[in-house]
Amino acid sequence: MQPDPAPAPAPAAVPATPRWQRLWREAVRDPRELLAMLGLDAVAAGISDAAAAQFAMRVPRGFAARMRPGDLHDPLLRQVLPVVDEERIVPGFALDAVGDGAAKKADGVIQKYRGRALLVATGSCAVNCRYCFRRHFPYADETAARDGWAGAVAAIAADPGIDEVILSGGDPLSLATPKLAELSAQLAAIPHIRRLRIHSRLPVVLPERVDEAFVEWMSALPWPVAFVVHANHANEFDASVDQALARLRRAGAQLLNQAVLLRGVNDSVDALAELCERGYAAGVLPYYLHQLDRIQGAAHFEVDDERARALHRQLAARLSGYLVPKLVREVQGDPGKRPL
Numbered sequence: 398m399q400p401d402p403a404p405a406p407a408p409a410a411v412p413a414t415p416r417w418q419r420l421w422r423e424a425v426r427d428p429r430e431l432l433a434m435l436g437l438d439a440v441a442a443g444i445s446d447a448a449a450a451q452f453a454m455r456v457p458r459g460f461a462a463r464m465r466p467g468d469l470h471d472p473l474l475r476q477v478l479p480v481v482d483e484e485r486i487v488p489g490f491a492l493d494a495v496g497d498g499a500a501k502k503a504d505g506v507i508q509k510y511r512g513r514a515l516l517v518a519t520g521s522c523a524v525n526c527r528y529c530f531r532r533h534f535p536y537a538d539e540t541a542a543r544d545g546w547a548g549a550v551a552a553i554a555a556d557p558g559i560d561e562v563i564l565s566g567g568d569p570l571s572l573a574t575p576k577l578a579e580l581s582a583q584l585a586a587i588p589h590i591r592r593l594r595i596h597s598r599l600p601v602v603l604p605e606r607v608d609e610a611f612v613e614w615m616s617a618l619p620w621p622v623a624f625v626v627h628a629n630h631a632n633e634f635d636a637s638v639d640q641a642l643a644r645l646r647r648a649g650a651q652l653l654n655q656a657v658l659l660r661g662v663n664d665s666v667d668a669l670a671e672l673c674e675r676g677y678a679a680g681v682l683p684y685y686l687h688q689l690d691r692i693q694g695a696a697h698f699e700v701d702d703e704r705a706r707a708l709h710r711q712l713a714a715r716l717s718g719y720l721v722p723k724l725v726r727e728v729q730g731d732p733g734k735r736p737l
């Protein structure tokens with residue numbers, strides 16, 4: 398008989414994959430599967446394989462669970478389902494609607510406005526929103542993470558006029574927490590940074606992302622944190638989202654919401670008022686209501702300016718002043734978002 402081999406050395410503690418990363422990978426990517434889950438017919442829904450090939454569908458299962466079964470016009474479904482309307486070429490709707498190319502300061506750093514620099518932390522998102530400019534740049538090859546943050550951090554360090562760094566993307570929370578910690582450690586050495594801002598849709602579409610490790614990281618940051626989430630409809634909130642937002646608040650973040658005005662999703666004063674009130678109940682103040690960026694494939698979501706203004710006026714007549722978001726549009730070359 399052979400002697401037993403020496404026992405293998407105990408494996409070094411391999412950190413378990415965080416739960417949110419598993420949920421991320423299990424997202425629904427097949428439009429037919431999503432429709433079947435909701436008891437809907439693919440033909441009636443007008444889904445488009447061409448649109449899905451151009452910009453893949455991606456929907457976390459928890460987000461899909463907040464859709465109303467049997468309702469083709471569900472406001473959450475409309476935001477994520479690839480449909481034939483996207484194939485229409487509409488004059489004025491371009492591939493790069495916001496002119497980010499012109500505002501580049503370094504790889505992954507965009508500065509358009511005084512005092513604040515936007516850091517494109519990553520190109521990925523947990524959900525693919527059909528109206529997003531990202532549909533034409535899904536890979537964002539120029540993220541700030543690529544060289545271990547060196548180029549981005551050097552560009553910010555070299556400009557004392559920057560006092561606020563905005564982590565954006567893609568979705569910055571698609572980066573693992575240790576990666577975010579790497580970045581914040583480098584930024585902490587820059588004396589002129591006084592505020593950090595995070596733009597992320599994950600607390601809403603994949604609230605499990607706000608786990609203990611993340612909260613620990615955020616609580617220890619040396620700056621006040623403004624956390625701007627992105628919800629377009631009251632139905633996007635549920636108990637799991639409320640919990641994630643409560644954790645962010647306990648970690649010291651000021652919570653704000655930006656929404657996009659979308660035809661067929663939230664273009665009624667009732668839907669907008671409910672969104673603002675539901676967000677506030679979860680500790681989130683309305684910040685911006687954006688007019689759609691005019692990108693190819695999103696024309697069917699557009700609400701014209703006159704209707705947008707009318708909706709906004711009605712909203713202001715209904716709600717407390719602090720519950721009314723600013724109605725804005727991004728215009729290339731402007732010193733900030735342009736009020737309508």
Ligand SMILES: *Cc1c(COP(=O)(O)O)cnc(C)c1O
Nearest residue numbers: 507508509510513514515733734
């Ligand atoms: C929208 C945006 C900001 C943030 O603008 P605020 O009005 O401060 O919210 C900053 N940088 C860029 C490039 C932007 O597009």
Ligand code: SF4
Nearest residue numbers: 522525526529567598
């Ligand atoms: S950047 Fe925001 S709006 Fe665009 S796909 Fe990602 S989560 Fe959606």
